[in-house]
Amino acid sequence: MEDKKMEELMIDYIDGRLTGELKSFVEKHITKTEENRREYESLKKTVALINADREHEPDSSLKLDFLNNLEEAIESESGKKRRVVKLRSENYWQIAAAVALLAVGILGGMWFNQNQEKQAQMLAMQEEVEATKRMVMLALDNQNSASERMMGVNASYELSKADTDIINALVKTMNEDDNVNVRLAAINALSKFSDQPHVRSALIASLEKQRDAIVQITLINLMVEMKERGAINELKEMIEDSTNIESVKDEAHMAVFKLS
Amino acid sequence: MTDEALMLEVKNGDLKKASILFDRYHKRLYNFFLKISFDKELGHDLTQNTFLRLIKYRKTYKEGSKFQSWVYQMARNIYADHYRKNKVLISDYDEVDEIKNKLELVDETIVQDEREKLLYISLFRLTPEQREVLILTRFQQMKYEEVAQVLETSVANVKVKVHRAIKALRDKYLELEKI
Numbered sequence: 005m006e007d008k009k010m011e012e013l014m015i016d017y018i019d020g021r022l023t024g025e026l027k028s029f030v031e032k033h034i035t036k037t038e039e040n041r042r043e044y045e046s047l048k049k050t051v052a053l054i055n056a057d058r059e060h061e062p063d064s065s066l067k068l069d070f071l072n073n074l075e076e077a078i079e080s081e082s083g084k085k086r087r088v089v090k091l092r093s094e095n096y097w098q099i100a101a102a103v104a105l106l107a108v109g110i111l112g113g114m115w116f117n118q119n120q121e122k123q124a125q126m127l128a129m130q131e132e133v134e135a136t137k138r139m140v141m142l143a144l145d146n147q148n149s150a151s152e153r154m155m156g157v158n159a160s161y162e163l164s165k166a167d168t169d170i171i172n173a174l175v176k177t178m179n180e181d182d183n184v185n186v187r188l189a190a191i192n193a194l195s196k197f198s199d200q201p202h203v204r205s206a207l208i209a210s211l212e213k214q215r216d217a218i219v220q221i222t223l224i225n226l227m228v229e230m231k232e233r234g235a236i237n238e239l240k241e242m243i244e245d246s247t248n249i250e251s252v253k254d255e256a257h258m259a260v261f262k263l264s
Numbered sequence: 265m266t267d268e269a270l271m272l273e274v275k276n277g278d279l280k281k282a283s284i285l286f287d288r289y290h291k292r293l294y295n296f297f298l299k300i301s302f303d304k305e306l307g308h309d310l311t312q313n314t315f316l317r318l319i320k321y322r323k324t325y326k327e328g329s330k331f332q333s334w335v336y337q338m339a340r341n342i343y344a345d346h347y348r349k350n351k352v353l354i355s356d357y358d359e360v361d362e363i364k365n366k367l368e369l370v371d372e373t374i375v376q377d378e379r380e381k382l383l384y385i386s387l388f389r390l391t392p393e394q395r396e397v398l399i400l401t402r403f404q405q406m407k408y409e410e411v412a413q414v415l416e417t418s419v420a421n422v423k424v425k426v427h428r429a430i431k432a433l434r435d436k437y438l439e440l441e442k443i
Contacts, residue, residue: 012427050434053383054402060371062294066308070286070315077319078279 014044018051075150075185082151102132136162137170144173150183157189166197175206179213187219191226198230211238217252224255228262236263267331275322285331286315292404293339299399300343302363302388304370310346314339332406333413340396340414347392363388386436394429401426 010033016022017030034044106128110121136159143156157177160170171194178190191210197203207226214220220242227235242248242256267288273281293314298307317338325334363385367374374380387395400411401422408426412419 011431012424015427015430046434046438047430050430050437053379053437054398054430054433057380057383057403059291059295060298062291062308062311066290066294066311067286069308069312070290071283073312073316074279074283074286074319077316081277081279 011043011047014047015051018044018048072184075154075183078151079154079185082155102128102135105131133163137167140170141173144177150181150186153177153181153183153186154189157186157193160193161196171197171200171203171206175203175210178206179210184216184219187214187216188222191219191222195226195230198226204230204232204234208232208235208238211235211242215247217249220248220252221255224252224259228259231263233263236260239263268327268329271322271325271331271334272327274319275325279319282315282319285318285335289332289335290315293335296336296339296399296404297343298370299384299387299403300392300395302366302370302384306346310339310342313342317342330410330413333410336400336414337416343392382437382440385440386433389436390429390432394425394432397422397425398429398433402430 010030013022013026013030014034017027022030034040106125108124108128110125140156140160140163143152143159146152146156157174160166160174163170166174174190174194178187178194181187181190191207194203194207198207207223207230211220211223211227214223224239224242227239239256239260243253243260248256265284267285270281270285274285290311294307294311297310298304301307301310314335318335321338325331364381366388367381367384374384387398390398397411397415400406400414401408406414408419408422412422415422
């Protein structure tokens with residue numbers, strides 16, 4: 005029998021795949037010469053080594069990165085269907101109610117005097133704003149779904165004027181949300197209200213709270229955009245902080261340079 | 265719930281179910297990429313790419329086909345793409361020390377165990393095809409039938425490849441032991 009065929013049979017034998025005559029045939033072959041025995045031993049050793057191999061643990065970042073990617077995929081999916089999703093959500097009734105009130109208001113106004121019309125409109129608009137606000141707050145508070153929270157942040161864009169409740173919820177999201185994308189969205193939403201002093205100071209204060217480079221850099225760039233000289237001290241501290249990565253420090257350097 | 269049932273739900277739009285498949289398969293795929301490339305970062309990235317591709321091309325999953333074969337075929341393609349683009353893999357000509365450094369980066373405990381270290385260096389000196397077939401059949405203990413599905417070849421062919429790879433590994437190992 006060819007050597008090659010014999011070696012293959014030996015591996016099958018080591019794997020315990022042989023029975024009966026073939027098995028005793030290989031056994032005989034192994035004991036026939038010293039060379040055959042050495043051949044067998046070396047193959048056996050190799051197979052044993054392979055069998056002893058262990059699995060290596062991936063870093064926990066593998067799962068975190070995956071979850072982020074998954075959120076993004078879900079987000080972009082729901083982005084395509086956003087209008088539909090929104091209409092299907094339970095807030096539909098609140099919005100519908102608000103719209104109905106608005107309609108009633110307008111109709112009522114036609115019948116009654118101008119003053120009454122205005123009042124009804126105001127009331128309806130107020131209702132609508134309230135409904136949107138409730139939706140934002142509810143979504144931001146959803147601990148189970150980052151995409152739900154993201155939707156909340158995005159919905160806050162519809163509010164032309166944000167009251168303290170909304171601002172506080174957005175600040176809390178910016179500083180405490182587990183999901184980087186949600187935090188980034190919260191920063192963007194807050195930047196829209198950056199003409200309000202307490203929003204500006206919350207954004208500045210967040211500089212030292214953020215640990216993710218991408219969030220840090222977004223905030224730093226925002227400071228430059230807002231020409232916020234009040235952030236210079238915090239930026240300098242970021243440059244000093246050895247736990248920050250180089251690219252964050254570089255951005256902070258540039259920002260201090262531009263603002264000074 | 266079976267892998268196949270989960271994948272069908274993903275295909276039909278329930279993307280969240282992909283995270284269960286991730287939990288079931290990410291460690292195996294990571295080890296597949298790690299042992300074929302001996303690069304931790306790359307292992308991380310390619311595992312990530314596999315699941316991104318799973319989501320992106322979910323519609324191409326055919327009902328009735330085995331999820332494991334499908335996902336491994338995707339993983340192979342991802343590795344092949346990477347290999348084509350960056351032919352930077354350590355070849356036979358690389359010094360033992362260089363491979364050792366690479367292994368140390370993967371896991372510093374590897375180099376402490378002489379036998380494990382020599383095994384990985386030997387593995388590293390095989391061709392990617394030989395490494396692949398060994399990883400699938402031996403390290404990941406997939407059945408020859410399953411591997412034949414992944415590699416789109418016959419069971420007999422897989423068996424021949426495995427035997428050749430074991431012998432090649434044995435030769436590399438003996439060479440190293442002599443040093």
